[in-house]
Amino acid sequence: MKKEIKFSHLHVHSIYSEIDAICKPDELIRRSVELGMNAIAITDHGSMKAVMEMAKFVQKQKERGCIDASFKFIPGTEAYIVEDLETAYDNSSVRHLVLLAKSEVGYRNLCRLSSLGYLEGFNRIPRIDHKMLEKYHEGIIACSACLGGEIPRLIADGKEDEAEKVLLWYMNLFGDDFYIEMQRHVSDTEIYRTQQHVNEVLLRLANRHGANIIATNDVHFINAEDAEAQDEFMCLSRKYKKLRSDVHYTGQEYLKSPEEMEELFSDIPEAIYNVQEIVDKVNVDILSLHDSSLVAPVPKDFENSKEYLKFLVMQGAMARYGKTIPSEVLNRIEEEMRYLTENKNFADYLLLIYDIYKSIRTELGLQVIGLGFMSGSIVCYCLHLTDVDPIKYGLTNLLFYKDAPHLPIALEIGIDDIGKVRRYLAEKFGSENLIGAVSFVPWKENSLKNNGINNIAILDGTIRQDWVSYGGVLIHANVLICANDMMSKLPLCRVDDNIVSQYKMKEIDCSEVCAIGIYGIYDLSRIGEILKQIKDKNGYDIRTEDIPMNDKSTFDLICRGDYFLAVNCIVPYLKQLNRVTFCEFVDLWAVVGLPQWKQIAEYIAEKNNPQKMYPSPAVEAIFKPTGGILIYREQLFGLLIDVFGYTRKMALDLYDDILDSVDDLQSHKEEFVRRGLERGFSVDSIDEFWDMLRQWECLAPKSSVYVSNCMLDYRLAYFKANYSEFFVENENGYEKECN
Numbered sequence: 001m002k003k004e005i006k007f008s009h010l011h012v013h014s015i016y017s018e019i020d021a022i023c024k025p026d027e028l029i030r031r032s033v034e035l036g037m038n039a040i041a042i043t044d045h046g047s048m049k050a051v052m053e054m055a056k057f058v059q060k061q062k063e064r065g066c067i068d069a070s071f072k073f074i075p076g077t078e079a080y081i082v083e084d085l086e087t088a089y090d091n092s093s094v095r096h097l098v099l100l101a102k103s104e105v106g107y108r109n110l111c112r113l114s115s116l117g118y119l120e121g122f123n124r125i126p127r128i129d130h131k132m133l134e135k136y137h138e139g140i141i142a143c144s145a146c147l148g149g150e151i152p153r154l155i156a157d158g159k160e161d162e163a164e165k166v167l168l169w170y171m172n173l174f175g176d177d178f179y180i181e182m183q184r185h186v187s188d189t190e191i192y193r194t195q196q197h198v199n200e201v202l203l204r205l206a207n208r209h210g211a212n213i214i215a216t217n218d219v220h221f222i223n224a225e226d227a228e229a230q231d232e233f234m235c236l237s238r239k240y241k242k243l244r245s246d247v248h249y250t251g252q253e254y255l256k257s258p259e260e261m262e263e264l265f266s267d268i269p270e271a272i273y274n275v276q277e278i279v280d281k282v283n284v285d286i287l288s289l290h291d292s293s294l295v296a297p298v299p300k301d302f303e304n305s306k307e308y309l310k311f312l313v314m315q316g317a318m319a320r321y322g323k324t325i326p327s328e329v330l331n332r333i334e335e336e337m338r339y340l341t342e343n344k345n346f347a348d349y350l351l352l353i354y355d356i357y358k359s360i361r362t363e364l365g366l367q368v369i370g371l372g373f374m375s376g377s378i379v380c381y382c383l384h385l386t387d388v389d390p391i392k393y394g395l396t397n398l399l400f401y402k403d404a405p406h407l408p409i410a411l412e413i414g415i416d417d418i419g420k421v422r423r424y425l426a427e428k429f430g431s432e433n434l435i436g437a438v439s440f441v442p443w444k445e446n447s448l449k450n451n452g453i454n455n456i457a458i459l460d461g462t463i464r465q466d467w468v469s470y471g472g473v474l475i476h477a478n479v480l481i482c483a484n485d486m487m488s489k490l491p492l493c494r495v496d497d498n499i500v501s502q503y504k505m506k507e508i509d510c511s512e513v514c515a516i517g518i519y520g521i522y523d524l525s526r527i528g529e530i531l532k533q534i535k536d537k538n539g540y541d542i543r544t545e546d547i548p549m550n551d552k553s554t555f556d557l558i559c560r561g562d563y564f565l566a567v568n569c570i571v572p573y574l575k576q577l578n579r580v581t582f583c584e585f586v587d588l589w590a591v592v593g594l595p596q597w598k599q600i601a602e603y604i605a606e607k608n609n610p611q612k613m614y615p616s617p618a619v620e621a622i623f624k625p626t627g628g629i630l631i632y633r634e635q636l637f638g639l640l641i642d643v644f645g646y647t648r649k650m651a652l653d654l655y656d657d658i659l660d661s662v663d664d665l666q667s668h669k670e671e672f673v674r675r676g677l678e679r680g681f682s683v684d685s686i687d688e689f690w691d692m693l694r695q696w697e698c699l700a701p702k703s704s705v706y707v708s709n710c711m712l713d714y715r716l717a718y719f720k721a722n723y724s725e726f727f728v729e730n731e732n733g734y735e736k737e738c739n
């Protein structure tokens, strides 16, 4: 019987290795699983940029049952290391060192080391030194790396004695967690000849000192047949002419199967099984970490933050809905509160946001509002973080359903107030605990050109566009806050002069820090100015939330085209409607730019003279308000939950799978058809509904976004209609294109 070979790759590069590798993070994981491996590490050069993305992907695949629950993802980096940064004036002494996180402590130290490389040791590449390792080695497994590693390089240079000294230094520091790496890139190359010599000495040193050996393959591309693409890419990115001897790859650096690796090291079996020893040692789930020091201030009358949050929400609910709160509202509050109080420190996080909002309003005297996703939440509405009533506008809460440590929450403030708010946050949390967020974009043709790389014709040939490396672009809109020691919670780097996270914004919601989007809205500055003038001249306060949403003069003004709208093209259609309410205003706004724009005549006809027949009253309730056409994602949630009897969780899972374009939706479809038949729908109409679900992506991305934006536009129009003497036309307006 063939015995099972356990082998996993622990030295692996992705597209985040700064134009040095072409592996996409998700493909690395898929291929490893396909090859029967039970773990994979990621060790990009100097950075941890792929770490959170891969951890999230693995977790999601596990939830879907595509990856076994025992599969381990190991966060790591291949650090650039020098002995002493103070004397490393140039990069001639820079060597490689593979570092893997073994535990939570190890992950935190890895984040620190990777951050320090950028913040303190940067010289074209992020560098760390021995002193940093001495300080932050706990919980980390170190491996000697490729021929670029300290020990292999000394051996290759004929300095065996020095190599031995360095080996002992590492063994002394890391103990059993130091491993000698052995790579065998069998080929007719200088590299392989050097490897053979270096390996021979490494083996001798290992035996002499009882050091552990592991086999790695320094993976730079996934399949053997990608070798040429890797080559082309290297030439391209390094501005070399294509000349294999110039390129430091042998064609063997692919994700080899466990069988291939065992075969390659059949004479040193411990190099294979020691890999499993490392895998067994690793025990870290970076998605479950949370910053327990990030706590909100709670008045002493309350036992804890959850109690205090409940109190504030109920108080807010009474202010919004009156003393007798409708049961629908109470149910929704209960559902959201259950989620917020059961998940990690959500209650604290939301209280912190509440506190920030309150301070911006009272201490700084500025306008602040949560647009977008927050508008779907009743808790946010009751806490006055948004003015959009999710019940009234039938909004689904898409904010509180992911089991992520943090909620993606935003502050929308006047455009001129961004500096003030950032300063306030820096004062409150300490500027060292406040950083920006970064977005990584593929180095597309233009940026390659900007980097002096002109030979981009190859991009159309061998190199796939999505293999192109990722470069960082700073997004000023977002700030990340933590209670203390940012570097231990998030790997940092620098973009221009700004300290930013190595993780992308969409991965930060799974990290421990509190991410807040800060967006400057010109119209909020205008509203703030108008309110101030009204108070100065007329002597009274107007609260924006008290502005009536059915003001006739406001709609007359909008329909006359007397108010500049970001979507002016909807004005002629508003005029065709017999009666315009805020909801129609929102619908037309949302439809601009969608394929449904073609159905606008149908929408108007149906609104003016409803004639459509629906297969059931429940279906009618969902589609009639939008003139019988499908505009919003919320309508599909309504279809699943109200018509097909899905739970919220089931509906959101299906939504995720469709949006992630999961190939196999068969089991979802079977469930859908079963429920449809049970409810007496014909096969044809079930198919029609199923086709609608597949359109999820091309629908208006959450009507909450449109409702809140329209509300802002409506409020300004209200001031123009009713307080024209205080109204100044917007000269900076932009116009959304109608098609």
Ligand SMILES: [Zn+2]
Residues within 6 Å of the ligand: 078, 096, 145, 146, 147, 148, 149
């Ligand atoms: Zn290396």
Ligand SMILES: [Zn+2]
Residues within 6 Å of the ligand: 011, 013, 078, 146, 218, 219
């Ligand atoms: Zn490497």
